[in-house]
Amino acid sequence: xxxxxxxxxxxxxxxxxxxxxxxxxxxxxxxxxxxxxxxxxxxxxxxxxxxxxxxxxxxxxxxxxxxxxxxxxxxxxxxxxxxxxxxxxxxxxxxxxxxxxxxxxxxxxxxxxxxxxxxxxxxxxxxxxxxxxxxxxxxxxxxxxxxxxxxxxxxxxxxxxxxxxxxxxxxxxxxxxxxxxxxxxxxxxxxxxxxxxxxxxxxxxx
Amino acid sequence: xxxxxxxxxxxxxxxxxxxxxxxxxxxxxxxxxxxxxxxxxxxxxxxxxxxxxxxxxxxxxxxxxxxxxxxxxxxxxxxxxxxxxxxxxxxxxxxxxxxxxxxxxxxxxxxxxxxxxxxxxxxxxxxxxxxxxxxxxxxxxxxxxxxxxxxxxxxxxxxxxxxxxxxxxxxxxxxxxxxxxxxxxxxxxxxxxxxxxxxxxxxxxx
Numbered sequence: 420x421x422x423x424x425x426x427x428x429x430x431x432x433x434x435x436x437x438x439x440x441x442x443x444x445x446x447x448x449x450x451x452x453x454x455x456x457x458x459x460x461x462x463x464x465x466x467x468x469x470x471x472x473x474x475x476x477x478x479x480x481x482x483x484x485x486x487x488x489x490x491x492x493x494x495x496x497x498x499x500x501x502x503x504x505x506x507x508x509x510x511x512x513x514x515x516x517x518x519x520x521x522x523x524x525x526x527x528x529x530x531x532x533x534x535x536x537x538x539x540x541x542x543x544x545x546x547x548x549x550x551x552x553x554x555x556x557x558x559x560x561x562x563x564x565x566x567x568x569x570x571x572x573x574x575x576x577x578x579x580x581x582x583x584x585x586x587x588x589x590x591x592x593x594x595x596x597x598x599x600x601x602x603x604x605x606x607x608x609x610x611x612x613x614x615x616x617x618x619x620x621x622x623x624x625x
Numbered sequence: 626x627x628x629x630x631x632x633x634x635x636x637x638x639x640x641x642x643x644x645x646x647x648x649x650x651x652x653x654x655x656x657x658x659x660x661x662x663x664x665x666x667x668x669x670x671x672x673x674x675x676x677x678x679x680x681x682x683x684x685x686x687x688x689x690x691x692x693x694x695x696x697x698x699x700x701x702x703x704x705x706x707x708x709x710x711x712x713x714x715x716x717x718x719x720x721x722x723x724x725x726x727x728x729x730x731x732x733x734x735x736x737x738x739x740x741x742x743x744x745x746x747x748x749x750x751x752x753x754x755x756x757x758x759x760x761x762x763x764x765x766x767x768x769x770x771x772x773x774x775x776x777x778x779x780x781x782x783x784x785x786x787x788x789x790x791x792x793x794x795x796x797x798x799x800x801x802x803x804x805x806x807x808x809x810x811x812x813x814x815x816x817x818x819x820x821x822x823x824x825x826x827x828x829x830x831x
Contacts, residue, residue, distance in 0.1 A: 421718065423696060426680060429672045436665065438653070439654075446715065449673070452676075463639040464670030466635045466638075471666035472663065508629065512627065515627065516627075
C-alpha cells in the first residue's frame with residue numbers, strides 16, 4: 420500500500436499493530452476518524468493513554484481495578500474460602516454475569532505456554548500459592564480454558580499445592596444447556612457421560 | 626458488560642465507537658494493549674492525534690496529502706486534461722496500484738446521500754466544477770461505486786457540466802478478469818453484453 424501522506428501511513432501502521440486489524444481495516448478506521456469531529460479522536464487517544472498508564476491491578480486477585488483492593492475482594496458478602504482461578508478479566512466478567520458464584524477470584528494473567536515464551540513466573544501463580552499457604556482458602560476452582568496450555572497450568576498449580584489442605588475442582592465440561600446431542604463433539608459428549616451427576620443434584624442448579 | 630475499572634470501561638467505550646468494532650472486540654484490543662509495552666499505546670495515540678489534527682488535503686484534488694499540492698497533482702508526467710472523479714483516498718490508491726492511469730484525480734470525499742444527510746455541498750463538487758470551467762480538463766472519468774448514491778452523484782455532476790466542452794465517461798462495468806460467466810450476477814453480465822467493446826480494442830489493454 421502506497422500512501423500519499425506519511426501521517427496517514429503512520430496512523431494506519433500503528434492501528435494495524437492491533438490483533439485482527441489488517442492494513443485495510445486500519446485504513447478504514449483512520450479514515451472514519453478523519454471524518455468525525457476532532458474531539459472523538461482525542462477522546463480515544465486520551466482514553467487509551469490513560470488506561471495504559473494508570474491501570475492498576477487488585478493487590479489480592481490481580482484483576483484490573485481502579486482501587487488497591489477490587490470491589491469483589493473487598494465485599495464482605497463474598498465467601499473468602501472459595502477461589503476461582505481464571506485467565507483474565509473477561510473470564511471474571513463472564514462468571515460474574517451468571518450470578519451463580521459468590522467466592523473470590525484469582526486472575527493469572529495468562530496460561531503457561533512455552534510456545535509463546537510464557538512460563539509460570541510470568542503469571543501470578545506465586546501470589547496464589549502464597550495466599551493458599553496462609554490457610555484461608557478451602558477450595559480452588561480451576562476455570563481455565565480446556566486446552567493443553569490450560570491443563571498444563573492447572574497441573575502446575577495443583578502440584579504446588581501439595582501438602583496443603585485445599586480441595587481443588589474444575590468447572591464442569593459437558594453439553595451446553597439447550598444444545599442437541601447429535602451436534603456435540605465426541606470429546607465433550609464423552610466427558611459429559613463419564614462425569615455425569617446425580618439427577619437430584621442437577622435439579623438444584625436451576 | 627460490567628467493568629471492574631472505570632478507566633478500562635472508558636477505553637473500551639471509545640474504542641467501540643469505531644465502525645465494525647463491538648464491545649467485545651474493543652475489550653480484546655484494549656487488553657492486548659495493556660499486555661504490550663506502554664510505548665505501543667502512546668505511539669498509537671500520538672499517531673491518531675497527529676493525523677487528525679495535522680491532516681491536510683491537496684488544494685487541487687482534495688486527496689489526503691502532507692503538502693499543499695499532492696505528489697500526483699504536482700507531477701509533470703501526469704496528463705492534466707484527464708480527471709478521474711473518485712470517492713476517497715482508497716479509490717485513488719486502488720487505481721494507482723494498476724499503473725494504468727496517467728491523469729489526475731478529484732476526490733469528492735463521499736457520495737450524495739440524502740439518507741445519510743450528505744448533500745452536494747458536503748462534497749468537493751463546486752471545486753470540481755470551478756476547475757472544469759477553467760478549461761484545462763478535456764475528459765472527466767466517473768469512478769464512483771455503482772450504487773444509487775454513486776449514480777446520483779455522477780448525474781448531479783454531469784448536469785453541472787452543461788454547456789462546457791468536456792467529455793464524460795464512466796469506468797467499464799463487466800465480468801472481472803478471470804471470473805466464470807456462470808457465477809456472474811445478471812445485471813453485471815447484462816451490462817457487459819450491452820457495453821461490449823471491439824475485439825481489437827480489447828487486445829490493446831493487455
